[in-house]
Amino acid sequence: MAQLLRVSWLFRQKIDVMNEQSNAPDSIEVVAPSLTMSELKFSDGTIVSLNANDIVVFVGPNNAGKSASLREIESHLGNNEPAQVIKEVKVRKVGSVTDVERAFNTHSHKSYPNGIGHYSGHGYNVQEMMVKNSWNGNLRAIRPFFCRRLKTESRIIDSNPAASFKVLTEAASSPIQQMYADSDVEERISGYFRSAFDQDLIVLKAGGNEIPLLVGKSVELLPGEDPTKRSYLERLVKQAFPLSKQGDGMRSFASVILEMLANQTPTLLLLDEPEAFLHPPQARVLGEILAREKSMRTQMFIATHSPDVLMGLLSSAPEQLRVVRLQRNGKINSVKELERELH
Numbered sequence: 648m649a650q651l652l653r654v655s656w657l658f659r660q661k662i663d664v665m666n667e668q669s670n671a672p673d674s675i676e677v678v679a680p681s682l683t684m685s686e687l688k689f690s691d692g693t694i695v696s697l698n699a700n701d702i703v704v705f706v707g708p709n710n711a712g713k714s715a716s717l718r719e720i721e722s723h724l725g726n727n728e729p730a731q732v733i734k735e736v737k738v739r740k741v742g743s744v745t746d747v748e749r750a751f752n753t754h755s756h757k758s759y760p761n762g763i764g765h766y767s768g769h770g771y772n773v774q775e776m777m778v779k780n781s782w783n784g785n786l787r788a789i790r791p792f793f794c795r796r797l798k799t800e801s802r803i804i805d806s807n808p809a810a811s812f813k814v815l816t817e818a819a820s821s822p823i824q825q826m827y828a829d830s831d832v833e834e835r836i837s838g839y840f841r842s843a844f845d846q847d848l849i850v851l852k853a854g855g856n857e858i859p860l861l862v863g864k865s866v867e868l869l870p871g872e873d874p875t876k877r878s879y880l881e882r883l884v885k886q887a888f889p890l891s892k893q894g895d896g897m898r899s900f901a902s903v904i905l906e907m908l909a910n911q912t913p914t915l916l917l918l919d920e921p922e923a924f925l926h927p928p929q930a931r932v933l934g935e936i937l938a939r940e941k942s943m944r945t946q947m948f949i950a951t952h953s954p955d956v957l958m959g960l961l962s963s964a965p966e967q968l969r970v971v972r973l974q975r976n977g978k979i980n981s982v983k984e985l986e987r988e989l990h
Contacts, residue, residue: 678741678742678743678746679742679746679750679944680740680741680742680743680746680747680750680782680793680914681699681739681740681741681742681793681914681944681945682724682738682739682786682790682793682794682915683697683699683738683739683741683915683945684697684720684737684738684739684915684946685697685699685737685738685739686735686736686737687720687733687735687736688733688734688735688736689732689733689734689980689982690731690732690733690734690978690979691979691980691981691982693982693983695969695971695982695984697946697969698946698967699739699741699944699946700941700942700943700944700946700967701946701947701967701968701969702937702938702941702949702960702964702967702968703946703947703949703971704948704949704950704951704957704960704968704969704970704971705717705948705949705950705951705971705973706951706952706957706970706971706972706973707972707973707974708974708975710975711973711974711980712731712973712975713950713951713973714799714919714920714950715731715732716732716733716950716973717796717917717918717919717948717950718796719731719732719733720733720736720915720917720948721790721794721796721917723735723736723738724738724787724793724794724915725781725785725786725787725788725790731978731980732973732980738786740782741944744778744779744782744783747778747782747789748778748779750792750912751766751773751775751778751789751792752766753818754768754792754818754820754911754912755767755768755771755792755818755820756768756812756817756818756820757775763775763776764776767820768818768820768821768912769791769795769820769821769822769912770795771789771791771792773788773789773792774788777789792912792913793912793913793914793915794913794914794915794916794917795906795910795913795915795916795917796917796918796919797902797903797916797917797918797919797921798919799919799920799923802898802899802902802903802923802924803898803899803902803924804898805902805906806823806860806890806891806898806901806902806905807891808823808857808858808859808860808891809821809822809823809824809827809857809858810824810857810858811854811855811856811857811858812824814827814828821910822905822906822908822909822910823850823860823905823909824858825909825910825911826850826860826905826909827850827852827858829909832908832909833848833850835908836848836904836905836908837849839908839932839936840862840900840901840904842932843900843928843929843932843933844862844897844900844929846862846863846864846897847862847863847864847865847887848860848861848862848901849861849862849863849865849883849887850874851880851883851884852874852875852880853875853880854875859890859891860889860890860891860901861883861884861887861888861890862888862889862890862893863883863886863887863888864886864887865887866879866882866883866886894924895924896924896925896926896929899924899925900924900925900929900933903918903921903933903937904933904936904940907936907937907940907941908940913945914942914944914946915945915946915948916941916945916946916947916948917947917948918937918947918948918949918950919949919950920950920952920953921933921934921949921953921956922951922952922953922955922956927953927955928955930953930955930956930959931955931956931958931959932959933956933959934953934955934956934957934958934960934961934962934963935959935960935962935963936959937949937956937959938959938960938962938963938964938967938968939963939964941964941967969984970984970985971983971984971985972984972985
């Protein structure tokens with residue numbers, strides 16, 4: 648922790664965040680909807696006001712309330728359960744009901760069980776009628792569409808094979824499906840994975856019920872081949888191996904960058920101990936990726952013990968970085984935002 652406190656960063660610069668929007672041909676304004684936090688009130692009474700694109704890093708000793716803060720931020724979006732660390736939040740909503748419905752139609756698989764419209768995707772399944780009701784009221788039903796919490800305990804299996812889907816008629820509803828459908832996304836993710844492990848991360852397009860990821864060296868396509876050809880697949884599986892059989896560090900790293908680069912909908916990302924299972928150089932690379940790839944309409948909260956993650960964040964996005972130190976005194980969590988160079 649002393650090492651964390653020696654990290655220096657710039658005075659943060661207030662940024663007026665412009666909502667990503669475009670004009671449709673009929674001049675109707677189209678807004679990418681978002682949910683972020685505008686204010687957190689902690690148990691000691693401290694209020695922290697936030698910009699929509701901040702990267703908020705919780706640091707402090709064990710049992711100070713870092714991981715609990717992530718859980719409670721998520722819970723405040725509709726659960727209304729008692730909170731110990733963050734007593735109150737103010738939520739910033741951008742976009743209209745029409746914008747939200749358009750986003751669900753774009754990014755979700757839509758089905759009609761028993762004649763009732765349902766949207767399903769990565770971690771959510773919600774009735775069509777609930778989208779409108781939730782945006783104007785309790786956010787719990789649509790929370791997973793906008794908010795993702797990456798838990799330490801499940802991160803190793805979060806990059807396990809995804810279910811197959813109909814690429815031409817169904818929207819990709821998980822990061823691996825998005826990687827399968829978009830070769831540019833696959834190339835970017837593989838490039839970052841290579842920077843940490845000197846290995847490519849490759850989608851195996853062999854058909855079947857699952858879409859697995861492989862780790863190894865990419866195989867060049869021969870004339871007349873594509874990634875589904877038997878000749879290519881046979882060469883690939885001889886020198887690349889299932890990610891699910893690799894070490895915890897590789898699997899955890901892959902899970903995080905998949906969420907960052909291939910999951911299109913969340914505007915509130917909650918990441919607990921991204922350094923778990925990683926060596927320090929890989930933790931720093933991951934911090935750099937998190938800061939570099941975060942959308943300007945996305946707010947990120949990170950709980951960490953790692954100066955390497957913090958230095959990676961600092962090197963890529965010092966103007967967005969907010970560092971909040973937590974300490975626990977009985978039932979009260981003392982909060983201090985660190986704003987200038989510490990010695």
